[in-house]
Amino acid sequence: MCGRFTLTRDINAVAQAFHVPVPASLQSGARYNIAPTQNVVTLMENGSTHLDLLRWGLIPSWAKDESIGSKMINARAETLAEKPSFKRLLRSRRCLIVADGFYEWKKEHGGKTPMYITMKDSELFTFAGLWDTWKNADGEQLRTCTIITTDPNELVSTIHNRMPAIIAPDARDAWLDPELHDEHALVPLLKSYDNDAMQARPVSRLVNNPQYDSAELIA
Structure with missing residues (x-):
């Protein structure tokens, strides 16, 4: 599964890296311990690619209450096309x-040692995600997302039996393409990422507590 991650660049650096404008209303600084139920920076497509915030932990539109979100932080790539709640998304x-x-x-x-996994070149990357909109009893809308997981590459397999599905840079446009609905073209994009491009190292066990969110976690 994927239960914690980092985004240590501010929103201006993210926008520059992905060649998109910075929304005036979107503020996000360095994050060292992003956890479920928190807002995450996402790339979305609605006429053009743009940055937005979604809450991590999918609440499907049909859900009766929002508590289901804490149980749907990940979705398995292998079964997306089979489960009705994920197939639509x-x-x-x-x-x-x-x-x-x-x-x-x-x-x-x-015990368990937290391992921090990054790209060797320290560049930003993107997890494949699905999102939905849910309305509470008062009619207020909440947009949430889940991170898709897949089989691990050789590096991650020494740590865990799953890894987040990282979309390769040359496949990002296809993943976001609103005109692409063919699951047979989409699912193959959810493969384990290039082992040689990644690295891992042990870090502080302070990361176990989501209340800690500072650079000392990855020092």
Whole structure:
């Protein structure tokens, strides 16, 4: 699964990296311990590619209450096209969640060690995501998302049996394309990322507590 990640660049650096404008109303600084139910920076398509904020933890439009969101932080790539709640979103409500690292916990003698996984070149990357809009009893809308997971590459397999599906730069436009609805073209994009492009190292166990959110977590 993917339960924590980082985005240590501010919103202006993110916008510059993906060649999109900075929304005047969107503010986001360095984040070192992004956790479920928090807002995440996403790339979305609505006539043009733009940055937006979604809450992490999918609440499907048909849900009776928002508590389901904490249980739907991830969706398995292998079953997206089979499950009704995900199949609809795969066809029409896809997004990219922006990150520059993520955490997985490695089982070792004496407990679990948090491992911080990044690109070797330290560049930003994007998780494949699905999103939906949910209305509460008062009619207020809440937009939420889930991160898709897939089989791990060789590096991540030594740490965990799943990894987030990272969309390659040359496939981002296809993933966001609102005219692309063919699951047979979309699912193959959700493969494990190039092992040689990534690196991992142990970090502070302070990351176990989502209340900690500072650079010391990855020092």
